[in-house]
Amino acid sequence: MNWLFRYLTSSIGKKQLMAVTGLMLYGFLITHLMGNFLLFLGAEKFNTYGHMLITNPMIIPMEIGLLSLFVIHIALALTSAKENMAARPVNYGAPLCTKFTKVSSQTMVLSGMAVLVFLVVHIVGVKYGTHYTVDYHGVVMRDLHRLLVEIYHNPIVTIFYVASMGILGFHITHGLQSAFQTLGFNHKKYTPMIKATSFFLGWGLAVGYSAVVIFTAMQKVV
């Protein structure tokens, strides 16, 4: 057990765990977007999906798992950034790649913090927002569709969401390619492929989420 503790507190151990938790959060982002795409199919489909999720007995363990991933990922990101800053001051004589690594890790911390602010606003708004209900074929469930339409009818909220998705797109595009690099996938042949996949997946997710928000904002409140 001693070796595990030593590995997890080493610089490389922390970076690798940050990469693995980041990849798992990526999995959440993809499934969450697939669920949100049901908004395109109308209120009943989306609310029924939400009801299925909320009433699933595994929801509490899944939420605890998801929260743990976020907490571990953020804590490791902050400690690694602090260590990076303390390591060696970057002066004008430093090699360009050292300066670049430092700037890109600082941008990752800043964009990560902006995503965290978005996440808090988002969860408070949707999870703890007004609890409307609707009856479909005798089953009473939460009307999340109505809540989202109401939320996105405020243009400031829509702009905040779309801008946050831009920052998220940047964060996860850079995050995915650096996670692969940290985990040792560094090859003349595969690195350009990893970079292209990270770009299309990251910006694909950002555009997908933004499309959901804009589409929902255009729906009528019933």
Ligand code: HEM
């Ligand atoms: C932009 C379009 C989005 C829509 C329409 C949307 C919709 C929702 C809804 C309706 C819920 C509440 C489910 C419930 O009550 O249990 C939810 C929860 C959540 N969303 Fe989103 N979401 C969006 C984007 C995002 C993004 C980009 C992230 C991550 C960066 C995210 C992270 C979460 C998390 C962590 C939860 C809580 C999950 C749970 O505790 O069960 N969402 N979202």
